[in-house]
Amino acid sequence: MTDFHLIRPWWLLALALLPALYLASKRYRNHGLNWQQLVPEHLQAAMLMRHQDQHPSRRSQWPWWLAALCMLALSGPSWTRLEVPVFQLNQGRVIVMDMSYSMYATDLTPNRLTQSRFKAIDLIRSFDEGETGLIAYAGDAFTLAPMTDDKQTLLNLIPTLSPEIMPVPGSDLPSALELASTLLKDAGYHKGEIILFIDGINDEHASRALELAQSQPWNLKVYVLGTDAGAPMRRSDGKLVKNRAGEVIVAQANTALLNKLADAGNGRLIPFRAGDQDIATLAAPLHRQDQSKHTQQQQRSTDQWQDMGIYLLPLLLLPAAWFARRYLPLLMLSLLVLPPAPADAAWWQSSQSQANELMRQGQHQQAADLLPDGSQKAEAYYRSNQFEQALTQYQQLPQSARSLYNQGNALARLNQLKPAQHAYEQALALNPKLEAAQANLQLVKQLQEQQQKQQQAGDGDQGQEGQQDQNQQPGDQDGQEQTPPSDNQSQQSQDQSQNSNQSQGQSASDDQSQSAPDSDPQGSPPRPELGDSHDSGTGARQPDGQAPPAPAPLPPSDDAQPSQTREEFEAASEGANDTSSPDQAHPQGRAAADGPSDTEQQEPPASIDARTLERIQDDPSLLLRNKMKLEYERRRRAGQINEERTQW
Structure with missing residues (x-):
């Protein structure tokens, strides 16, 4: 018992007060029952029960024992320790995906957009803990998924992303950085990461993006898709993106400017690679020092006393059951005679409500x-x-x-x-x-x-049948009393046509x-x-x-x-x-x-159902398209839209 410990020892002070309360109650009881001063001495032997005063009943003592047991349980006796962690890694990150038309550039096979989808899916699957948000931006930025630890939701959204579903074309990176910062702050994070899938920055947004990356407390990881040489942009319909002069546009990845952006955001630049090494770099912490710090914090734990006072509480039921033993049969009998729960609620419904329910049924x-x-x-x-x-x-x-x-x-x-x-x-x-x-x-x-x-057709058939009956042999008399087979067939044909x-x-x-x-x-x-x-x-x-x-x-x-x-x-x-x-x-x-x-x-007929299903457009991106369109219209009415000069 060397490890015996009281978690809340101050409750023992209340335990020390119990003897004083017991003596005070006993003195009050004896004073209240002092009939010797009122009853004549020759009648005391017949009217007073002296043995109760001298030997108080055990029934009057068990509440005090129960109170003492409660005080002991509340003090929290313990003799074992439990090892519990004192740190849990709470990491938040936001994935920002560029959905400008430059993602259709074909310098990556088949294009930058397809590779960015694959890499984003691999990155999300590599996350073991923490919450992740998803943002897509073109001429404006939109939240596709708030901070969540449900990876499947994010995996379902990634394949539906394309520049066609964006409400306005362009490449407004500053709006995306501001929205990502808002997501992390609203989720209560003080530290986090912004993972940027991008192929370049427009000159009109470069200075503003650098200022935001430097002023925000988040680490910025820039994943570059594309090459500095660039390539034409071929849309999903096979057409090349051209400028107003009709010239084919070549989308180039400005790696030098993106590297400055990563340095300003206290992060790193990760170029696209065909293997999985780039995804492992994106998912890993930025610095080894941070990684070792996180590992030490994960391994840090402490010993905590296990409260065993809760196991004393069932002992309180034993005296209560002993005291209520004579009332237990009466309690069980009352449970048997309790009225059943009403199964018909029609008493509380009007005739109109009952009729409505019957109509539903x-x-x-x-x-x-x-x-x-x-x-x-x-x-x-x-x-x-x-x-x-x-x-x-x-x-x-x-x-x-x-x-x-x-x-x-x-x-x-x-x-x-x-x-x-x-x-x-x-x-x-x-x-x-x-x-x-x-x-x-x-x-x-x-x-x-x-x-x-x-x-009319039936009347004509009857006339022809009558003509045939007249031409029959005189000896065939029985056939005139029977309905000819042709009449039955005609009647069946009429019935089928009428039923149709x-x-x-x-x-x-x-x-x-x-x-x-x-x-x-x-x-x-x-x-x-x-x-x-x-x-x-x-x-x-x-x-x-x-x-x-x-x-x-x-x-x-x-x-x-x-x-x-x-x-x-x-x-x-x-x-x-x-x-x-x-x-x-x-x-x-x-x-x-x-x-x-x-x-x-x-169920509808099979033929109609097949035709109907063929007319239904299977477009999983329709919901995202409508959601972003409504948000863009709301911002436009509020005057929060910036005009984009570059449309890719």
Whole structure:
């Protein structure tokens, strides 16, 4: 026990006060219970318990023992030491990359820009500790990444850098040095490094850059890409950079001026090399003296006493458990009879909130029962394929282009094409720019024309079949009572054509608009697109030979989305021709009929998805381009932009 030590010995003073407090409390207790002076002597034997005064109970003493144990634990007894470091290397650095058009010079293979990306990636991977920031500059400097120890973020940004994404051309090195200094200061660093990937300095910025490098407390490492002889600048499109006179510009690396810049920044100049030696030099500390100092500080450590008082605290639970032993069964019983946590929060929600939640979950029928009369109730009815109730609700709303459009949708779903056409025409009379109503009106007209043609074709087939029946042999009487096979085939052909038209009408209109009710309160759920009525099985039954469209209700805004093109629609509805079983329909047809929703998002058809993906521009630098452009516009409005005379 020679190593026994108290970390906080002043707590023992409180331990010394405990005996005095105990004696004072005992004296007070005895004085308060001195009934001998009040009770007659001949009654004291029967009324007073002398043994309690003479032998105080142990129960009255255990709080004092617990207090003494607490004081001892707070004093921090310890008999072991722990070795802990007293220094942790906290190094900050900022990588500044030149994104002027001179980086397209071809004196390095394939050009300076490509080599600078590779070298920057190798440098970032070589860092073991510390935080790193990233800045790119051309006509102005922009922060791409603040001080961070996440190397992967920096590695993802480096390959997207190019002069084309910079908002303004040029080579404003002083702005980059000032921004790098701001990054280090804002991160709380007093010492740090600025690693500059550069191929030259413009004469107009040379003096200002030298002043900043000399006045700043940071070490400046200058990594030079290019040669003094220089080379033409060939852009990514293959064209050479020329001046206003049409002459090809040769970008030269002014190594002498860059060396002065490194000396002014208390750093060094590292030229480009094909191997890894230049990266090792960039990543290493500037001077051996600094390196040995850092090594000594890393190895420096101290012994610290380990506080063992925390292990005395569990002993406090033993007397408490002994004291509460008779109450433990009662405590366990109370845990059993505690009321369970309420699982239903509907009591605290209004009917509107409950309806909104049901709409989000796709339970439109239950939501319609909770909603009051209005556009949202009509919306819920429409989503649950109760088109008659939806039509009644829409007709009760004030007449507007939106309400008339929604009435037309409900009428079309009810197979009432003529009234639907009239409703669409009224909506267009109020708002001629309503593209959704225009598209649905054209579809309704086309469907009516197709139905008329199919009916005429059916009448012609029946006439021909009647002529064939009259020409049959008189002895063949049983065949007249049966349906000829040709009639079945004709009817099947009509049904397939009608089902295809029905899928076309319904799919092209469902994509017209996103759902949002008129005058919806805040927090109302987004409206999912409604599927085809023959898929859901709950819509109104439609007679053969007619195929109404299946549009969705129009959102509050008068601006509706353009309808689906006829070619895309026909390609998406090929699988709807087979009506033998709705569940076995072609996935393309179902995807076209069933619109996306929040709770169940349908995948687009494979053919449409491939065409859509081909149109998407795969440009990972777009985010950086937009970010720097917005920052440049903000600076320009604030008058913080310097005009660049040299554009490379």
